Amino acid sequence: MRKQFKCVPYGDSAVLVEFTNKIDPKVNAMVHSLSALISNEKIEGIVETIPAYSSLTVLYDPKLLDFPAIVERLNELGDKCKEREKFSSPIKIPIIYGGKYGPDLQFVANYNRLSAEEVIKIHSSAEYLVYMIGFTPGFAYLGGMSKKIATPRLESPRKKVPAGSVGIGGDQTGIYPIESPGGWRIIGRTPLKLFDVEKDPPVLLKPGDKVRFIPIIEDK
Amino acid sequence: MTKLIIKSAGPFTTIQDLGRYGYQKYGIPPSGAMDGFALQIANILVGNKRNEAALEITSAGFSAIFQGECEIAITGADLGATLNGKAITPWQSFHIQNGDVLKFEKVKTGCRAYLSVGGGWDVPKILGSKSTYTRANIGGYHGRKLKNADVIEIGKSYHFAFRNVKIPSHIVPTYSNHKVRVILGPESNRFSKKEINKFLSSSYRLTGQSDRMGYRLSGPTLRAKRGKHDILSNGVLLGAIQVPPDGQPIVMMSDHQTVGGYAKISTVISADIPLLAQLKPGDNLSFKHVSFEEARKAYLSMQNILDLLEKQIRKEPKVFFVKIGEKFYKVKVRACSKIVPKEIGFSPR
Structure with a gap:
């Protein structure tokens, strides 16, 4: 071997x-x-x-x-390690794109010469892989984002990014599980709780999981 | 219930045990006492399990008043502790009466003191640990550092040793040695021999940007080969020394993030983490490369000291109060290896 x-x-x-x-x-x-x-x-x-x-x-x-x-x-x-990815149905993450929840959506669109709708379509049509978790508890580094919406990070990070914010940093995307400082471009927010110490495991996304974003609109 | 009422919380006081392990894959750092050696001795002195939580008191300025009787121990840094205004020496246990006032008035040696109580601090375990991780509000006292007027309850203790137990003086660290031993790697190959020698032969200063997450050092700049300081992010450990592009090393401490993207020139050996824990901003330190064998020996000898101390103190008689009917009895109990049951039967007369 x-x-x-x-x-x-x-x-x-x-x-x-x-x-x-x-x-x-x-x-x-x-x-x-x-x-x-x-x-x-x-x-x-x-x-x-x-x-x-x-x-x-x-x-x-x-x-x-x-x-x-x-x-x-x-x-x-x-010798027993497998190259095959875990066969599992993706975890669906509902997300409200743009507006007050995604203040950088328009910037991401402009940067890539797309409309905001196109960014949403591209971001929500891919299946992502949780490569690893780190940075803060439950922060999933997702791979598989289209390069068409890749956008450089903010020059100076925000002091506070609300929990549930979905961002783009370079050609990666990710979700902030807890309020923390952050330099990624925020395009939307999920109402799901990604980190909950009352649960064990305390995280919604685990390394090796698959993820999909489902666009939703806010219930008025 | 016995309680501690915080009068002045000091700059940074948190509840810490030996750490929260098993959740780093989910991005949760282990946290735990920065000086695990001092924490374990604090627990041994009051008859707790070695991984019970204590207060980690950083620098001077902490004061509190006890409500009820209990036994406490103070270890780690000498922060000029006084009990009811009288100076007390750390690395021993004390019996506390209702209304006793404990203060930490002045930093003498080290940086972090540990205050244990018989029965432990009664806070819930979160993901298996009482340790506080303030950045994510996990564990300890409501997930945060202590504030003035906080009241912490004390768990039930099953014995009172009415005798001050003291640690033999040759075991008490002086925190005067600032030479920290390291093992090269895991990314030392990113640095030339010349840069590694520079790292090992220079003196670094602990900057003010140093906390439970990591220590930022200042000293000679370290350059990775071809300026490649970035690596594909991998696991970060307690004691790992990252070198970001500015060339100033960062030592990862208890609240370190779990993955990171800077090359790590070396890793502090487990036995010397307590030494690091007791450094203050402004202190100088230097690094010494040691073999794997030496690191392991140092770790095992530290464990051995703890095992021996625990055994010795267990042998000391414990004093219990027992209530039978309306009467109280004071019972002295000494551990023995075997309990021989005595037959109760009829004895012919």
Whole structure:
């Protein structure tokens, strides 16, 4: 079996598992596959994993495991990693585009020489992949947005972006789960709660999930 | 119920245990005490589980009054604690009477003190932990730092040790050593040998932009090869040292974000995180590269100290009050390895 990944020491209590260094759904599927294999195996001494675009950070307790031991276990599991993405129906995110909820929609349209309606159509017709979660609790980095609506970030970030705001940052799109500072162009807002500590898991979107945006209008 | 009434919350006081693990994949940082060693000893001193929550008191200015009797311990930084106006030395436990006033008046050594109570601070566990993550309002006392006039309830304690327990002085850290040990990686290959040597041989200063999320350092600029400081975002850990394009390193601390896109030149070893936790803005520090083996040894020896202390203190007799009928009894209990049941039967006379 060919080597799927490289294990790099990350401090004295983690391993950085590096797959092919690119943003690619197949590579990302391997990351989530390995993460799931590790959690199913319930290996004593593994604390948790952090999946990212093309890598998985595996945290361990140095009292119970050391680097060579964990690399050996990971290599065993590596043979079972799958390139296939998780087959699941997309999670539907209702979104109100534009107006007070999407103050940058017109800017995104103008920047790309499109009408606001066209931006909405392009944004809501794609299926997105949750590559990873980070930045704030529950913030999903979504891949799969059309380059036709790619827009550079704000020159200086807003101090407060309301929870549920949907933004475009470069050729990525994402949803702000909690009120936080943010530099992405805000095109709309979802009424869904993406982060709720009363629930376990506390997030609506999980790494590896598929997402679709459904345009809605505000109930007056 | 025993309570603590906050008179003055100080600049930044939060409830922290050993952290919230298992949720970093959802973007939730572990949080937890910056100085996990001091936290665990604070708990051991009052007979709590080692991962129970304590107040993490940053710098001087905190004062509070107790309502009811309890046992407390103070560890970590020496912030000039006084009990009813009398100076007390940290790294020991104290018995508290109703109305006792505790103050932290002046920073002497370190930066963060831990205040534990027998029975723990009675706040709900959120996602398995009492730790406060203020940026997302998770955990601790209503998800935030303490304010004046807050009232925190104290959990039930099952014993009172009416004796001040003290940690042997050779175990008490002095926080005078500012040499932090690191392991190179995971992205040290982004930097030339010359830049890595510069990083390891220079002195850096902790800037004012340093908090529970991360420490921004100021010192010699570090340049990645071909100026490539950006990486495809990957996991970020406690102690990871990022180098953004401005070349000034950032050490990630307890409330660090879970993924990041800057190259990490090295990672602080677990055993030296408590040392970092006790640095103040303006302090100088430098880094020393150590082997994997040394890092592991240092971690295991720290765990060993904690295990031994816990064992020793468990051996001390505990004092309980027992009410039988209308009468109170004071009962001293000492742990023993085996309980031998005694047969109760008829003895022929």
